[in-house]
Amino acid sequence: MINDKVLGIILGGGQGSRLYPLTKNRSKPAVPIAGKYRLVDIPISNCINADIKRMYVLTQFNSASLNQHIKNTYHFSFFSSAFVDVLAAEQTMESDKWFQGTADAVRQSMHHFLEHDFKYALILSGDQLYNMDFRDMIAKHEESGAKISIATYPVNAKDATSFGILKTDENNTITSFIEKPNAELLPDWRSDVSDEMKGEGRNYLASMGIYIFNRELLVELMANPDTIDFGKEIIPQAIGEHKTMSYPYEGYWTDIGNIDSFFEANLGLTDDLPKFNLYDENRVYTRARILPTSKISNTKLNKTIIADGCIINAEKIEKSVIGIRSRIGKETIVTNTYMMGNDFYESLEDIKENNIENQVGIGDRCTINNCIIDKNCRIGDDTKINGGPHLEDIETETYQIKEGIVVVKKGAIIPKGTVI
Incomplete structure (x- = not known):
């Protein structure tokens, strides 16, 4: 009608x-x-x-x-x-x-x-x-x-x-x-x-x-x-x-x-009773992607939304939204973060063939807090990002800090061991 x-x-x-x-x-x-x-x-x-x-x-x-x-x-x-x-x-x-x-x-x-x-x-x-x-x-x-x-x-x-x-x-x-x-x-x-x-x-x-x-x-x-x-x-x-x-x-x-x-x-959206409700009869429509279910191993989850097609091995994810095709490595802690996800999957063969240091997603042993991670970002192992009012507004080639929120730019590569 x-x-x-x-x-x-x-x-x-x-x-x-x-x-x-x-x-x-x-x-x-x-x-x-x-x-x-x-x-x-x-x-x-x-x-x-x-x-x-x-x-x-x-x-x-x-x-x-x-x-x-x-x-x-x-x-x-x-x-x-x-x-x-x-x-x-x-x-x-x-x-x-x-x-x-x-x-x-x-x-x-x-x-x-x-x-x-x-x-x-x-x-x-x-x-x-x-x-x-x-x-x-x-x-x-x-x-x-x-x-x-x-x-x-x-x-x-x-x-x-x-x-x-x-x-x-x-x-x-x-x-x-x-x-x-x-x-x-x-x-x-x-x-x-x-x-x-x-x-x-x-x-x-x-x-x-x-x-x-x-x-x-x-x-x-x-x-x-x-x-x-x-x-x-x-x-x-x-x-x-x-x-x-x-x-x-x-x-x-x-x-x-x-x-x-x-x-x-x-x-x-991660609240127990979110003010904007995605879970009622008034549906929100979007592109119908044919993605696999998300796979989560050894991860403590609390007040977290996880979209389709993710592979997660993190230690803990709390009050965060994890977007489609996201990959998060072992012993990583993600809090108060919106990770938009990825537009593609990357095989281990692709990484080896192209000599890629950081796989798309968040690496192992990272700590991410008060952050927006745009699509297709590569955050290397042992990276520490801790957003908050203690940080001054600044823009670099790979990220920008606005009102204490660290925004990692689309497609950015954050080298291993970076501290923000």
Whole structure:
């Protein structure tokens, strides 16, 4: 079944500089999460679970791996109108510029959208972790007679300065909006939220960057080339002119904006009752790889997620996410770490023939703590990596330290006996 009324538009974001070095060679939506998924799988899966199966993903930076992932993952019936297509920034007769902002990305791609029959455009971000029932949001949008609906999330005063903050009336109609307000302005922007949210000090309604636009209004708004961003221009200008509703959401949601939030979101999956639940009926879809089961020998595991195809001989792994095809050697201890895994297996014959000193993965007798290990890394025997606030921010050819988190770059070779 396909919801023919809705077209999904997923914004891939800009250069992703705050997630660097994970975005050095890939776009933000293509960054691996939870050991086997990509960030873009989250909005796509939320759409599929709501029977929205016509989607465009807009991107302009390092889109090759994203293209490959989507091409290899989202196959629908030949006899269906369902699709997930990547639209990269392109020069046209109307524009020779790259996307200048979120609204400009949609504007430059409108000629592709308008080839399809749809009533509502569902505009999403490609770098958020959440599980939302879009069917309910669309139903509320229709019932209210709104022209625009914005999903909103209660945040505390500290976080409020990083979001678009809005106020509503008793009918959830949005009456005012301010983008990233200064702290001294916040007292005037408190909202009436649930008692649970009040108890957590989350008194401000933030825009989640999830919008529903009626088709006719979207076409009208996109006709003005001077407005390039939804949060800064389109939404503030539309309020008062067009009926704009808030869709309150109080489930788990996080904006994967920087290395710290990315690290926290992934390690949070190891909790006994994780806030983002991968184990319910609202499935997260990804590429169906034909990998063997993971093999674990003499290893103590605690609060750890292990993906398919791993070979693990470690002494202990605790509060860590271990991605596909990972290899971890003997007497190694891994804690508070996200290891993304590998894109390939390496045989002993390959290692010998190519005179490779470090096998892909983590070697023997290593100690790894507070670390993100990107794909296809080679960490030699007896390496000690101990991330934490005692470390200063620094970047080398093979790793970067950000806010105490050691990020080993994709494909890096860390020689035997290295200490970080």
